[in-house]
Amino acid sequence: MTTDKHAKRAARDLAAREGISYTAARRRLAGAVDQEPRPPVAVPIASTPCPEGCDGTGHPGTACWAWRPADATSTASWDVRRAAELPGGRADQVMRRHEEARENVSSRWARFHAWETKWLLALVYAMLTDQRPELMPDRARLRAAVEADDLAAVDALMEPLDRAAARLMTKVPAVWWGEVKPRIDAYADAVESDDRELRTWQEVDARHVVGRLVDQWRRTWEPTVRNASGVLEAPGVMWLAVKGWLDALLVDRHGGHAPGARVRFGDGRPAVVYAVEWGEDGPPVAYRVRELEPGAHGNVGRLVPSLSSDVLVPAADCREDTPCAVCGRTAGMAEALCDGCAPRFGPV
Ligand SMILES: [Zn+2]
Ligand SMILES: [Zn+2]
Structure with a gap:
């Protein structure tokens, strides 16, 4: 037996014993002999993305290049x-x-x-x-x-x-x-x-x-x-934002009320959607809403979300207000105009 045949057999044995690939076994044995740190990448890869279902016979000695979106041809937009x-x-x-x-x-x-x-x-x-x-x-x-x-x-x-x-x-x-x-x-x-x-x-x-x-x-x-200005910040991340993006994305696809939409309870009380509850599929099953109450400070005459209210309402009990006659955004209460378009009342 030549040295190479010995090495191949040893690699096959090691591969079978440890359930690793033949190539990985070859590399490990080579590393054991050379006493060199193992290179981070064991297997060379095909030079272009493989077609789906590739069995590797078209590029012997290399692993498949599994297609990734970054490999898309120029017809695909960024x-x-x-x-x-x-x-x-x-x-x-x-x-x-x-x-x-x-x-x-x-x-x-x-x-x-x-x-x-x-x-x-x-x-x-x-x-x-x-x-x-x-x-x-x-x-x-x-x-x-x-x-x-x-x-x-x-x-x-x-x-x-x-x-x-x-x-x-x-x-x-x-x-x-x-x-x-x-x-x-x-x-x-x-x-x-x-x-x-x-x-x-x-x-x-x-x-x-x-x-x-x-x-x-x-x-x-x-x-x-320590933030960029050198000020110590409390730890944390805006985890609320992530939920908002996902809700908006799914509402876009399935309908329902997006976060921020003005809705009304069955009895007519106005509220604003805070978060959306999703089932296994289909449109929202419920909404987490905040009741709207008249502003008391710099926002007199407007309805503002009550920060203390967080109510879970089944989707069937929520309906969205009609769009503003001027700008098309959701109007509050029973008015035809949204807060931005309606004349403002009281001291500002
Ligand atoms: Zn391949
Ligand atoms: Zn408006």
Whole structure:
């Protein structure tokens, strides 16, 4: 037997014994001989993305290049590619669609902070697809949707994941602190102790992305964070914002009242939608609303959300007010005009 044959047999034995790939076994044995640190990537990869269902015979000696949205040909627009790219690209897209659609200039501060929060949505996507692989869109169909530059088709494939994220995230502090945050903490622990072997640079890449999100999560909860101006900030992240983006996205697709919509209870009392409750499929099943009460300070004559009220109302008991006759936005109470278009009363 030549040395090479010995090496091959040893590698086959090791592979069988440990349930690892032949190539990984070869590499480990080579590393054991050379006493060199193992290179991060074991398996060279095909030079172009493989067709779906590739069996590897067309590129002997290399692993398949699993198609990713970033590999799409130039026919696909940037937006569609990003919307298909998990976890970060889609999180960015979902955030932008919502924040850029908001015309209210006075919310610029809130929007700026929301932009900084998109990493949390990316982390939630990563956690959900890791824990429930069935939420990952089918790659062949995703590829077809991206190559066709079809944003609606991409969204439809992402629907189960978006819905799972919308059902997980919350605007209720007790739920966030008691259930959601502990769950993400546990996921962060799992990611940090994950020592599964990485075979290709694609796997290395994916692990790196999730690792950075987990780092961000850890930094967020350090006792004090010094911001860019050198001021110590209380730890935290705008977790409310993430729920708002997901609700708006799903309302767009399924109908119902988006966060911020004026609605009325069955008895006619006005309220504003704060968060949306989702079932397994279809339109919203319920809304978390805040009652509206007359403003008492700089906003006399307007209706403002009561900060102490947080009522869960079945969807059937909520109806949206008619649009404002001037600007088309939702009008309050029984008036034909919204607050912005109606003449203002009282001292301002
Ligand atoms: Zn292949
Ligand atoms: Zn108006």
